[in-house]
Amino acid sequence: MEATQTKSTILSIHNLVIKFKLRGKVLTAIRDISLNLYKGESLAIVGESGSGKSVLVKSIMGLLDKNGFIDHGAIIYNDEDLAHFQTEKDWLKIRGKEVAMVTQDPMTSLNPLKTVGKQIEECVILHQGLRGKAAYEKTLQYLKDVGIYDVEKRYKQYPHEFSGGMRQRIVIAIAIACKPKILICDEPTTALDVTIQAQILQLLKNLQQQYGLTTIYITHDLGVVAKVADRIAVMYAGEIIEVGQSHEVFFNGKHPYTWALLSSLPQLGTKGEELYSIKGTPPNLFKDIKGDAFAPRNPYALNIDYEERPPFFKVSETHYAKTWLLHPKAPKVEPPHNLQAFFEEGRHYTYE
Amino acid sequence: MLWYIGKRLLQSIVTLFIIVTIVFALLRLMPEEGYLGAAAEKMSPEQQEIYLTNLGLRDPLIVQLGNFYASLLQGDLGTSVTYRTDVPVTTIISEKIMYSLFFGLGAVALSLIVGVPLGILMAQMKGRWLDRLGTGYIVFVVAVPAAVYYIFIQMYITEIFNLPMLFDEYNPISWLLPLTSMALAPTASYAMWMRRYMVDELNKDYIKLARAKGVKERTLMFKHVMRNAFIPLAQYLPATILFTIMGSIYIESLYSIPGMGGLLVDAIQRQDNAVVQGLVLIFSSLGIIGLFLGDLAMALVDPRIKLGKGESVR
Numbered sequence: 001m002e003a004t005q006t007k008s009t010i011l012s013i014h015n016l017v018i019k020f021k022l023r024g025k026v027l028t029a030i031r032d033i034s035l036n037l038y039k040g041e042s043l044a045i046v047g048e049s050g051s052g053k054s055v056l057v058k059s060i061m062g063l064l065d066k067n068g069f070i071d072h073g074a075i076i077y078n079d080e081d082l083a084h085f086q087t088e089k090d091w092l093k094i095r096g097k098e099v100a101m102v103t104q105d106p107m108t109s110l111n112p113l114k115t116v117g118k119q120i121e122e123c124v125i126l127h128q129g130l131r132g133k134a135a136y137e138k139t140l141q142y143l144k145d146v147g148i149y150d151v152e153k154r155y156k157q158y159p160h161e162f163s164g165g166m167r168q169r170i171v172i173a174i175a176i177a178c179k180p181k182i183l184i185c186d187e188p189t190t191a192l193d194v195t196i197q198a199q200i201l202q203l204l205k206n207l208q209q210q211y212g213l214t215t216i217y218i219t220h221d222l223g224v225v226a227k228v229a230d231r232i233a234v235m236y237a238g239e240i241i242e243v244g245q246s247h248e249v250f251f252n253g254k255h256p257y258t259w260a261l262l263s264s265l266p267q268l269g270t271k272g273e274e275l276y277s278i279k280g281t282p283p284n285l286f287k288d289i290k291g292d293a294f295a296p297r298n299p300y301a302l303n304i305d306y307e308e309r310p311p312f313f314k315v316s317e318t319h320y321a322k323t324w325l326l327h328p329k330a331p332k333v334e335p336p337h338n339l340q341a342f343f344e345e346g347r348h349y350t351y352e
Numbered sequence: 353m354l355w356y357i358g359k360r361l362l363q364s365i366v367t368l369f370i371i372v373t374i375v376f377a378l379l380r381l382m383p384e385e386g387y388l389g390a391a392a393e394k395m396s397p398e399q400q401e402i403y404l405t406n407l408g409l410r411d412p413l414i415v416q417l418g419n420f421y422a423s424l425l426q427g428d429l430g431t432s433v434t435y436r437t438d439v440p441v442t443t444i445i446s447e448k449i450m451y452s453l454f455f456g457l458g459a460v461a462l463s464l465i466v467g468v469p470l471g472i473l474m475a476q477m478k479g480r481w482l483d484r485l486g487t488g489y490i491v492f493v494v495a496v497p498a499a500v501y502y503i504f505i506q507m508y509i510t511e512i513f514n515l516p517m518l519f520d521e522y523n524p525i526s527w528l529l530p531l532t533s534m535a536l537a538p539t540a541s542y543a544m545w546m547r548r549y550m551v552d553e554l555n556k557d558y559i560k561l562a563r564a565k566g567v568k569e570r571t572l573m574f575k576h577v578m579r580n581a582f583i584p585l586a587q588y589l590p591a592t593i594l595f596t597i598m599g600s601i602y603i604e605s606l607y608s609i610p611g612m613g614g615l616l617v618d619a620i621q622r623q624d625n626a627v628v629q630g631l632v633l634i635f636s637s638l639g640i641i642g643l644f645l646g647d648l649a650m651a652l653v654d655p656r657i658k659l660g661k662g663e664s665v666r
Contacts, residue, residue, distance in 0.1 A: 063560070109557045112558075113583075160655075178566060
């Protein structure tokens, strides 16, 4: 176990803009994102459906749908700009080898006609250059690593002979068997029941340590985020609107959208009152968005929010948020009442 | 696996037994003239009675059924009375079935060889020119009645390429047009199904995962997608084979092929009960064999079927 606390950047995204051509119109899914991923950390990208979380990570692996393209910006990995990769040959250097993915739905993520063992072994053969007996032994090892018993028998079984949680373990084994540096977990627990969720998250955490992985979690489940993430990036309408250490975003969030998101946690609701929900709908991504994308739904919106897009304001060395409220000339606005108590409690907890 | 094959085989035999018995019973309900044929008018009622008794038709039904199965096991399907008087049904059918078998199986083979790869290519080039061209072809074949394009092919293609208009056993070139004409429709359906299942499979999560783990697109197609897409197709195969073996009435009459196409219709119209019985027996057994083979093929590719006993191995 190497506990290097020196932050070296493993992947960095600069001013990324991703667009999709759809029925003759152009949709902007990612609007100018810059983000660094540090070696060994686990970063959670949170946001509601359609905020561009999945598109962002897909672009790292070259798995955008055919009508999607990187309009401009750069994705730097190993001194190479992935944004300029065009051919399959280029991407095969990245997929699996450098970046692997744990997909969302374990019930459909495995090929029903291949034995579980073969599906893991395919990665071992592809990315570790092992053959025959060596590849087989290694596959068994991965099966053990993800907590499967009776591995020799399990190797020969088909996906339909496994339960949902077991299948998710297999999907994880497939990702790990690629020996990646970065592991992307796309809502890894959404399709599982709550007890299994905790087990799978623990497993992912252990494997991250064991194999020295850098992980990206995509999720809209703040409970998952709280369990696993070192750092959080909050996305809204294709933009990262707040990024910071886990406790900074959770207990000292600055962007009204982050507040809204936290307020909608059922745990923060008061008994007998209706649960908080964010009013309105996300903006139409086909249109140019003027100013802050969240402004129309934002009870704290300032006039400038409708005019100009806010830049990142620095909150601390590690914590940035895109809201005009942080501008020195902005009126002082306190977070919503129910959050203040939560923030207070959280900070207490963190700094003690 | 053996258990599964055995179980399916037993089911097939039982099904066949039931079908044959039903056909047998139905034919006993038909007017008895069917057994007398053209000679009926010349016979007095007493003579007819003696004739029918000699045929065993006055025996109790159970005895008749027993006799029927006994002769069936010896390969005897009775003799024709009106279609070709006193010729054994087996002879009539065996003379004709070879032609229909040849053209039927030939057309299926041709349409598989062309249709499946066409479907795969269309799936890979979804939305591009080849896909559109193929879709156009499929829509054309499905929308235009077969009789229309059969006639156009016979009229114009023979003229343009100077091909013979009628079937001639000893001239293989004359086999070409009936074969391709018959293959046009099944080619379209194979291409359509294959394309559809390939596209379906390509959008599935396990393909996304395989791609994400760094599997080459080509390997992905051949190792992951195709086998999965072929499973549903395997279901349609036996049905189409059966359909083509029965003979195409159109094609066989257009090109004067002495096949089975019109035989069943003819035999029913002339009330030749023995021939009808024999044909139904052959068609239903072919159908059942086809289904059995289809199920077997599916069990071979799909591990989820093998369990069969209704319990999983743990």
